[in-house]
Amino acid sequence: MPASRSVVIGVDSSTQSTKAAAVDADTGALLAVGRAPHTVTGTAGARESDPEEWWTALVTAVRSAVRDADVPAASVTGIAVAGQQHGLVTLGAGGRPLRPALLWNDTRSAPQAAALAARLGGPEAWAARTGSVPVASMTAAKWQWLREHEPERADAATGVRLPHDHLTERLSGTAVTDPGDASGTCWYGTATGAYDREVLDLLGLDPALLPALAPTGATRAGTLAPAAAEALGLPRTVAVAAGTGDNMAAAVGLGLGGAGLLDHPVVSLGTSGTVFAATRVRPAAPGLAGFAATDGAGTYLPLGCTLNCTLAVDRFAALLGLDREDAVPGGGDGGGVVVLPYLDGERTPDLPHAAGLVTGLRHDTDPRAVLGAAYEGAAFTVLRALGELLAACGLDPAAPDVRDRPLRLIGGGARGRFWTDTVRRLSGRPLVVPAAGELVALGAAALAAGAATGSDPVALATAWGTGAGEVLPALPRDEETWDRIAGVLTAATPTLLS
Numbered sequence: 001m002p003a004s005r006s007v008v009i010g011v012d013s014s015t016q017s018t019k020a021a022a023v024d025a026d027t028g029a030l031l032a033v034g035r036a037p038h039t040v041t042g043t044a045g046a047r048e049s050d051p052e053e054w055w056t057a058l059v060t061a062v063r064s065a066v067r068d069a070d071v072p073a074a075s076v077t078g079i080a081v082a083g084q085q086h087g088l089v090t091l092g093a094g095g096r097p098l099r100p101a102l103l104w105n106d107t108r109s110a111p112q113a114a115a116l117a118a119r120l121g122g123p124e125a126w127a128a129r130t131g132s133v134p135v136a137s138m139t140a141a142k143w144q145w146l147r148e149h150e151p152e153r154a155d156a157a158t159g160v161r162l163p164h165d166h167l168t169e170r171l172s173g174t175a176v177t178d179p180g181d182a183s184g185t186c187w188y189g190t191a192t193g194a195y196d197r198e199v200l201d202l203l204g205l206d207p208a209l210l211p212a213l214a215p216t217g218a219t220r221a222g223t224l225a226p227a228a229a230e231a232l233g234l235p236r237t238v239a240v241a242a243g244t245g246d247n248m249a250a251a252v253g254l255g256l257g258g259a260g261l262l263d264h265p266v267v268s269l270g271t272s273g274t275v276f277a278a279t280r281v282r283p284a285a286p287g288l289a290g291f292a293a294t295d296g297a298g299t300y301l302p303l304g305c306t307l308n309c310t311l312a313v314d315r316f317a318a319l320l321g322l323d324r325e326d327a328v329p330g331g332g333d334g335g336g337v338v339v340l341p342y343l344d345g346e347r348t349p350d351l352p353h354a355a356g357l358v359t360g361l362r363h364d365t366d367p368r369a370v371l372g373a374a375y376e377g378a379a380f381t382v383l384r385a386l387g388e389l390l391a392a393c394g395l396d397p398a399a400p401d402v403r404d405r406p407l408r409l410i411g412g413g414a415r416g417r418f419w420t421d422t423v424r425r426l427s428g429r430p431l432v433v434p435a436a437g438e439l440v441a442l443g444a445a446a447l448a449a450g451a452a453t454g455s456d457p458v459a460l461a462t463a464w465g466t467g468a469g470e471v472l473p474a475l476p477r478d479e480e481t482w483d484r485i486a487g488v489l490t491a492a493t494p495t496l497l498s
C-alpha cells in the first residue's frame with residue numbers, strides 16, 4: 001500500500017462480540033477484520049454486559065485488524081464505533097461504569113415500559129413525539145427499572161450513555177451521541193431533533209447527565225485521547241467519529257439514506273432479527289421503532305426488531321444435538337412442527353414474558369424438522385415485521401411492485417445456507433446478500449472516513465460498493481408454512497402474554 005493511502009477503522013460493538021474492520025479509505029477495500037467476544041450474563045429476563053469488557057474487546061479487535069492489515073499505524077486516519085442499541089450505561093466517578101450495562105434484550109423493564117407507554121397521552125402520542133412507543137428494550141424503560149430497583153445507583157449516576165456513546169467517549173474524551181442511536185432511547189424527539197424535556201422530567205433524568213447531540217451532518221467528535229491512542233497504538237491525530245447504533249451503521253454501509261429509498265428493505269439476522277428501510281417520510285407505527293438515521297438530516301429508519309434470531313436457532317440445534325445446517329423444513333411427513341422460538345421473551349410482537357413454544361410433535365417427528373421449524377419461526381417473526389414496516393411506509397406489501405422488491409440480507413445468519421433458504425421460502429422475494437460480511441463495521445468505517453475527510457459517509461459507502469453482492473432469485477412463497485405458524489401464534493398469544 002502506498003504510504004500516502006489512508007486507512008479507517010470501523011468498529012461493530014454488538015451483543016456477542018466486537019468486530020473491527022480496517023478499510024482502505026480510498027477504495028473501500030476490506031483489509032482485515034479483528035474480533036473479540038463479549039460476555040452476556042443473566043437469567044429470567046436479565047441480560048447484562050460489563051462495558052469495561054467492550055473496551056478491552058475494542059482494543060483487542062482494533063489492534064488485531066491493524067496488525068493483520070499490515071499497514072503502518074501512521075496510515076490510520078479515522079475510527080468510528082457502531083454499537084448495539086438501547087443499552088443503559090450508567091457512569092460514576094472518573095467516567096467509569098457504576099454497574100454492568102442493561103442490554104437491549106433485557107426484558108425485566110417490561111412493566112416500566114408499559115407504565116411509561118400509558119403516560120404522556122398514550123402509545124400514539126409517544127410514537128408521534130419520539131418515533132417509538134416504550135417497550136422493554138428502550139433505554140427510558142431501563143432507566144425507570146434502575147430507579148425502581150437500584151435507586152442508590154440511579155442517584156449516584158454522573159453520566160448516562162448508550163453503548164456506542166460510552167466507547168466513543170473512551171476514544172475521544174468527548175461525551176457525544178448521534179440522532180440515530182439517540183432515537184432508541186425514547187427521550188429524544190425524532191420530530192424536533194432534540195432531547196424531549198417533558199420525557200426527561202417524567203423520568204427524573206437530568207439532561208446534564210446526557211451526552212451532547214452531534215449537530216446535523218457532523219460526524220466528527222474529536223481525535224484520539226492520549227490514553228486511547230496509547231492503548232490502540234495509533235497516533236493522537238486519528239479522527240474519532242460520533243458513531244451510531246449498529247442498525248444505523250448497517251444502513252450507511254449499504255448506502256441507504258440518499259436516493260433509492262425503500263427500494264431494498266433490509267433484513268439482518270444476528271442476535272436480534274431486524275428489518276428496516278431508509279425513508280424520507282416519518283412513519284410512526286406503534287408496533288415498530290421509528291428511528292432516525294444517523295445523518296440527522298431528515299432520513300428515518302423505521303425498524304422492527306425481534307429478540308430471538310440466530311442465538312435462538314443455535315440453542316435449538318444444541319438442544320437437539322444437531323449441527324445448525326443439519327435442518328429440514330418443519331412441514332415434514334408428520335404434518336408440521338411449529339416452533340415459536342421466543343426463548344428470550346419477544347419484542348415484535350410485544351410479548352416480553354413469552355417462552356419458546358413447540359407444537360405438532362409426533363413419535364416419528366424428525367429432530368431435523370424441529371430445528372427447521374425453529375429457523376422458520378424466527379424468520380417468520382422477522383418477516384411479519386417486514387409487512388408492518390412496508391404498510392407503515394404507505395406501501396401495500398402484496399402489491400406486485402412491492403412484493404417483488406429484493407431484500408438485502410445481512411448479519412451473521414446471512415452466511416448460513418438454511419437461513420437464506422428459509423428467508424427466500426417464507427418471503428417469496430429475491431435476496432441480495434452483500435459479499436462483504438461485516439456491513440455494520442463497514443458502515444462505521446464510512447463514518448470514520450467521513451470524520452477524517454468531511455465527506456458524506458453514505459456517498460462514500462455507495463462509491464465503495466460495500467452493499468453489492470450475490471442475487472438469489474425468488475422462490476415460490478411457502479404459504480402453507482406461513483399460515484401454519486401464523487395460526488399457532490394467534491392461538492397461543494393469550495398464553496404468551498402472561
Ligand SMILES: Nc1ncnc2c1ncn2[C@@H]1O[C@H](COP(=O)(O)OP(=O)(O)O)[C@@H](O)[C@H]1O
Pocket residue numbers: 014015016017269270271272310311314324411412413414415416417419
Ligand atoms: N455460517 C453461519 N451460518 C449460520 N449462522 C451463522 C453463521 N455464522 C454466524 N452465524 C450466526 O450469526 C450470529 C452472530 O451474528 P452477528 O450479526 O455477528 O451477531 P451480533 O451482531 O448480534 O453479535 C451467531 O449467533 C451465529 O449463530
Ligand SMILES: O=C(CO)[C@@H](O)[C@H](O)COP(=O)(O)O
Pocket residue numbers: 014015016083084085086104137184245246247270271272273274289303305
Ligand atoms: O435492539 C436492537 C434494535 O432496535 C438490536 O438490533 C440491537 O441493536 C442489537 O443488535 P445485534 O447485536 O443483534 O446486532
